[in-house]
Amino acid sequence: MNFDKSIVRLAIVFIGILLLSGFIPQWALFMLTIACANGMAVLGLMLFLRAGLVSFGQALFFCTGAYAAGLLALKLDITEMTFLIIISGIASGLMAYVLGFLLAKYRGIFFGLLSLAFSMILYGLLVKTEALGSTDGFNVPAVTIFGWLPDLSVVRVAVLGMAFLIILLSVSFVNMLLKSPRGLLLTAIRDNEIRAEYMGASAKKTIHLFYVVSGVLAGLGGAIAAVAVGHIDPTMSFWTTSGEMIFIAILGGTGSVIAPFIGALIFGIIHTIAFSYSPNTWQMVIGLSLIFVILLLPNGLWSLREKFGKRKS
Amino acid sequence: MIDQILMVLIDGINYSAWLFLAAVGLTLIYGVMKIVNVAHGSFYALGAYMAASVVGVWVTLDYPPYLYYLALFVAALISGFTVGPFVERVLLRYQYEKDEVVILLITYALFLVMEDVIKLIWGVNPYFIVEPYAYLGNFSVGDMTYPNYYILMFGLAIAVGLTLTFVLKKTHFGRLLVSVIYDREISAAMGIDVGKIFVVTFSVGCALAGIAGAFTAPTISVSPGLGVEVIVLSFAVVVTGGLGSLPGVALAAIIMGLVRSFCIHYIPQFELFVIFGVMALVLSFRPRGLFSLAEARKI
Numbered sequence: 313m314n315f316d317k318s319i320v321r322l323a324i325v326f327i328g329i330l331l332l333s334g335f336i337p338q339w340a341l342f343m344l345t346i347a348c349a350n351g352m353a354v355l356g357l358m359l360f361l362r363a364g365l366v367s368f369g370q371a372l373f374f375c376t377g378a379y380a381a382g383l384l385a386l387k388l389d390i391t392e393m394t395f396l397i398i399i400s401g402i403a404s405g406l407m408a409y410v411l412g413f414l415l416a417k418y419r420g421i422f423f424g425l426l427s428l429a430f431s432m433i434l435y436g437l438l439v440k441t442e443a444l445g446s447t448d449g450f451n452v453p454a455v456t457i458f459g460w461l462p463d464l465s466v467v468r469v470a471v472l473g474m475a476f477l478i479i480l481l482s483v484s485f486v487n488m489l490l491k492s493p494r495g496l497l498l499t500a501i502r503d504n505e506i507r508a509e510y511m512g513a514s515a516k517k518t519i520h521l522f523y524v525v526s527g528v529l530a531g532l533g534g535a536i537a538a539v540a541v542g543h544i545d546p547t548m549s550f551w552t553t554s555g556e557m558i559f560i561a562i563l564g565g566t567g568s569v570i571a572p573f574i575g576a577l578i579f580g581i582i583h584t585i586a587f588s589y590s591p592n593t594w595q596m597v598i599g600l601s602l603i604f605v606i607l608l609l610p611n612g613l614w615s616l617r618e619k620f621g622k623r624k625s
Numbered sequence: 626m627i628d629q630i631l632m633v634l635i636d637g638i639n640y641s642a643w644l645f646l647a648a649v650g651l652t653l654i655y656g657v658m659k660i661v662n663v664a665h666g667s668f669y670a671l672g673a674y675m676a677a678s679v680v681g682v683w684v685t686l687d688y689p690p691y692l693y694y695l696a697l698f699v700a701a702l703i704s705g706f707t708v709g710p711f712v713e714r715v716l717l718r719y720q721y722e723k724d725e726v727v728i729l730l731i732t733y734a735l736f737l738v739m740e741d742v743i744k745l746i747w748g749v750n751p752y753f754i755v756e757p758y759a760y761l762g763n764f765s766v767g768d769m770t771y772p773n774y775y776i777l778m779f780g781l782a783i784a785v786g787l788t789l790t791f792v793l794k795k796t797h798f799g800r801l802l803v804s805v806i807y808d809r810e811i812s813a814a815m816g817i818d819v820g821k822i823f824v825v826t827f828s829v830g831c832a833l834a835g836i837a838g839a840f841t842a843p844t845i846s847v848s849p850g851l852g853v854e855v856i857v858l859s860f861a862v863v864v865t866g867g868l869g870s871l872p873g874v875a876l877a878a879i880i881m882g883l884v885r886s887f888c889i890h891y892i893p894q895f896e897l898f899v900i901f902g903v904m905a906l907v908l909s910f911r912p913r914g915l916f917s918l919a920e921a922r923k924i
Contacts, residue, residue, distance in 0.1 A: 366726045414909050421661055421725055425864050426908050429901040432857055436897030551857050555733055562730060592744045599737030603716070606731055 316487050318570050319480070326476040333469045341468040343580045345540040348475040350560055351576035352533030355486060356526030357561045358572050362490075363519065364502030365419065369427030370557045372434055373404040373527040375549035377534025379444070380404070382452045382544045393455040393474055397535045404531025408524045416520040419505070431549050438546035449545025452538050468540075475536045482529055483569045489525065490569070494518060559602050565612015574613060628767045633886050635766065639775045641882025642782035643841065648859035648866075648874050649785060650833030656806055656869030657826040659725060660717070663732040665834050665859060666852030667739035671708060672835030673842040673851055674743060675700040677752035680843070684756055693757035694777070701839035705832025708739075713827040718820065736856070744849050751848035758843035774844065781840060785833065786875060793871070802826070806869070861904040867914030876915055877907075 333341065353374045360367050377400035384390045384399055411430055418426055439447055454461065455471075462470040489495045497518045500508040505515050538544045547553065556579070564575025582601065586594035609615060651665045679700040680693060688696075712735065720728050761773035793799040804812045805822050813819045838851075845851075862881060866873025881900050888895045895902075907915060 364724075364726075366730070414905075418908075418912060421729070421868070422864070422908070422912060424726065424729070425661075425860055426905065428857065429861065429864075429904045429908070432861075432901040433898055433905065436895075436899075436901060439897060440894035552853065558730065558733070592749065593741045595737040596741035599734040599741075602734035602737070603731060606727060606734070610727075 316484075316569075318568055319484055319487060322483065322570055322573075323480055326480065330469065330473055330476065333472070338468055339584075341472055342540065343584055344577070345468065345472045345475055346537060347573065347576040347580040348472070348479055349533040349537035349540065350557065350579065351573035352479065352482065352536065353530040354557050354560045354564065354572035354576055355482065355569065356529035357557055358564070358566050358569075359486070359490075359498065359522045359526050361561055361566045362498040362502065363522070365519070366424045366558060367427040367526075368424040368551060368554050368558070369429070369431035370526070370530055371549050371551070371553035372427070372431035373408060373530035374534040374537070374553065374557075375431070375434060375438075375544075375546070376404045376407055376527075377401065377531030378538035378544045378548050379438070379534075380531070381535035381538045382450065383444075385453050385455065386450060389453075391453055391455045393457045393471070393539055396455065396539065397474075397478065397532055400535035400538075401528045401532045404534070405524050405528040408527025409520075412520040412523040412527075415523060416516045428551055428554065431554060432551060435546050435549040435551075438549060445545070447546060449543060451543050452541075454542075455539050471536070471540050475540075478532055478536065479573065482532065486525070486529070487569045494521065498522065556598075559598060561612075562602065563605055563612060565609075565614035567611060567614035567618065571612060571614040578613070628769070629890070631766055632769055633890050634883070635769075635771060635775065636889070637883035637886030638879075639778060639882075640886055641879045642778045643837070644858065644862050644882055645782045645875055645878035646778070646785060646837035646840070647834070647855055648862040648878060649789065649871070650830035650837070651859050652863045652866065652869055652871065652874045653789070653833065654827060654830035655863065656871075657802060658721075658823055659728075660732065660827075661725065661729045661860075661868075662830070663729060663856060664712070664735040664739055665830075666854075666856030667736050667743070668705065668708070668831040668834035668852075669838035669841075669855045670743055670852035671704040671739070672701045672838030673845075673847045674747045674752070674838075675704040675835065676839035676842040677747075677754050677847045680754040680757060681752070684754075690756065690760050693760060697757060697839040697842070698836065701835035702832050704839075705830075705835040706828050709828035709831035710824050712831075713824050717827070718823065721823075736852070740849070740852065749849050751846040752842075753846055754843050756843070778840060781836070785836070786871070789871060798825075858900065861900050864914055865904045865907045867911075867917035870914070870916035873914060873916035 329336070329344070353370050356373070357367060357370050380400040380403040381396040384396055390396065415423065415426060438444060444450065454467070456462075457470050457474060490498075497508060497513050497515075500511075500513070501515050501518060509515055534548065537548075560575040560579045561572060562575075563578060564571035564573070579598075582597060583594065586597040605612065647669060650668070651662060654660055654662050654665075676697050679696050683693060683696045716731070716735065717728070720731055758772065758774050761777065763770045763772055764776070765771070793802060801812070801817050801822060804815070804817060805819055809819055837855075862874060862877045865881070866875070866877035881903055884899055884903055885896065888899045911917065
């Protein structure tokens with residue numbers, strides 16, 4: 313496996329944050345972990361943006377992952393985080409595989425709205441299921457990491473460390489995938505699907521494959537969020553969650569596998585600051601920044617880097 | 626047995642009427658402008674809040690109660706025909722060249738902004754305006770009593786549907802509209818002022834959302850987050866019917882209304898699930914909805 317320069321840089325940043333974690337306040341560590349979880353789901357969304365598709369139902373897999381982790385921990389007393397996360401990824405992946413047979417045929421608005429319908433179906437079911445706490449959701453028990461039960465003072469850092477590990481693995485994998493012939497097909501499908509098919513490639517199979525990959529990524533993100541927050545509820549599958557993810561994806565741009573995480577971090581910062589100053593207008597701040605990004609930076613924040621990088625050389 | 630069937634039917638038709646009113650503006654805007662307007666729910670909420678304020682004033686000034694409904698109607702028109710054209714002229718008209726999905730994201734941003742603007746103007750406390758609802762009294766079928774407001778909503782839905790059909794089929798403006806629906810560029814070349822048609826359509830679509838909101842306001846507590854659920858429900862109806870189709874919305878609203886009311890009476894835990902279930906089911910057999918035209922793939 314050849315490592316991309318940006319992934320090595322990301323690893324260095326992660327190690328730096330972990331080493332300095334003693335100086336970072338708890339709320340910032342929490343925000344970072346949530347940004348990591350969102351970033352994972354958005355990484356999946358970014359794959360679709362490359363193919364010109366926008367899914368309004370990414371929250372479905374985020375929620376599936378979270379509930380899979382939560383249920384395993386609560387009902388089966390499995391509290392090993394590595395195990396929980398792997399199973400959540402598999403559960404979301406399976407769900408994506410099944411739904412993919414239907415969704416891979418759709419493009420444009422219909423792809424977005426049908427995926428929205430699926431996430432709302434899950435929401436509708438969870439809200440009415442008394443056994444799973446209905447609208448209140450339920451608390452996820454404390455987890456162990458490789459058999460070690462972290463003390464309350466270090467649990468945030470430990471979960472963050474695990475999140476970093478998962479991100480590095482996923483980002484390397486996605487990067488490899490995007491550079492493979494299958495990955496390059498995504499852009500071809502966006503530009504002209506029929507021509508891509510004339511070259512002998514199957515658009516449907518490609519979309520289906522990436523739908524599963526994106527489902528697994530979102531599932532992993534959901535599991536991280538479930539463990540980090542310690543509580544899950546059906547709003548994780550509501551359409552506004554998907555909307556926030558799309559916002560992050562547009563904000564970061566599709567230029568790099570790192571972009572979703574930068575987008576998620578900035579979303580976290582905007583959210584935290586705007587929410588603490590005026591809880592009734594934070595949505596407006598998000599909305600205005602979305603309009604700003606779409607109109608002025610159609611390729612997301614990542615395009616800034618390329619712009620300024622070129623200017624230097 | 627017959628009582629039960631009647632109960633399901635009456636509840637179902639009432640919900641169908643509401644779904645139709647909530648969704649018809651969305652399909653109109655999509656049909657003409659090819660915009661999936663996420664801010665539709667905000668216009669619904671705006672109509673409801675405007676109605677709350679107007680009826681509030683009406684009650685304090687002690688105006689005649691039988692004019693409540695005119696007040697609701699006027700409130701809806703005000704909300705649609707002020708904010709609608711403003712949004713279209715200031716923001717949307719520069720975006721028509723962009724991809725459908727990008728415009729959808731812009732209207733999503735608009736939705737986020739409008740939600741908070743509504744909170745800033747009306748605050749976060751709920752409003753109650755039950756007067757127009759209570760004033761009409763009840764009717765009874767068998768042992769069950771129903772509010773006469775049901776009949777009003779049903780009549781309103783029929784009136785809106787017939788008016789739109791009449792305007793589309795029989796008037797000069799309707800013919801221009803149909804021509805723009807089929808081909809925007811050719812219509813412009815023929816001398817139709819497409820820009821003007823777009824402003825009018827967008828405003829009418831927003832006013833229809835406002836009407837739905839205003840006439841629902843007396844039956845609910847008008848509070849923040851009102852529009853959030855309406856958006857996804859009206860999406861479901863419109864997409865099931867076939868984006869841009871008027872008979873499609875009507876049929877989808879009737880199907881979903883009846884199925885939901887059946888579920889509420891017999892399997893209540895499927896209440897929300899069933900609407901999106903119908904949508905997913907219809908789309909898996911007819912990928913573009915019930916009433917949709919075949920579209921040529923562009924190479």
